[in-house]
Amino acid sequence: xxxxxxxxSLNKAGRITRTLIELERxxxxxxxxxxxxxxADFHAIGIAKPGDERMLAYFAVGDADNSYYLEIExxxxxxSDLPYAVAGRFQNLTFDELVKHxxxxxxxxxx
Numbered sequence: 810x811x812x813x814x815x816x817x818s819l820n821k822a823g824r825i826t827r828t829l830i831e832l833e834r835x836x837x838x839x840x841x842x843x844x845x846x847x848x849a850d851f852h853a854i855g856i857a858k859p860g861d862e863r864m865l866a867y868f869a870v871g872d873a874d875n876s877y878y879l880e881i882e883x884x885x886x887x888x889s890d891l892p893y894a895v896a897g898r899f900q901n902l903t904f905d906e907l908v909k910h911x912x913x914x915x916x917x918x919x920x
Contacts, residue, residue, distance in 0.1 A: 824870045825854050828877075828904070832856075835908055840915055841866075855882075858915055865893070866914050868907060877902040881914050 833840065841856040844865055853869035865882045881897035899910060 825852060828868070828870065828907075829854070829856075831904070832908065832911065836912060836915065841911075853878075856911070864896070864914065866911050868911075871901070875904070876900075877904065877907045879907055879910055881910075 829843070839859060842859045842862075844855040844857045844862055846855055847853050847867070850869070853867065855865045855867040857865050863884045867880045867882060869878045871877060879897070879899040879902055880895060882893040883896045885891050885894045897910070897914075899906070902910070
């Protein structure tokens with residue numbers, strides 16, 4: 810399922826949509842699945858490896874400077890009260906840096 814199929818219910822800022830399209834172009838049409846736990850946030854979205862949502866890459870667009878914020882979330886430790894654990898947090902990323910981190914996350918999610 811490509812991004813076009815997943816867009817039907819999205820209500821996100823144009824930059825999020827363009828970022829998803831470019832991520833799909835660079836990583837492949839089946840590289841990730843949109844997991845939108847932040848429907849009310851028009852400037853952020855989550856993606857996960859298809860069939861495995863234990864790890865989630867949540868990214869948000871910066872203001873006017875074309876930067877990105879990225880947080881990698883995983884299943885929490887058994888003794889945690891939180892619904893997830895933060896495995897990585899990155900600020901002020903360029904698009905190329907965002908792609909690099911997400912590609913690494915997706916590869917880790919395969920193992």
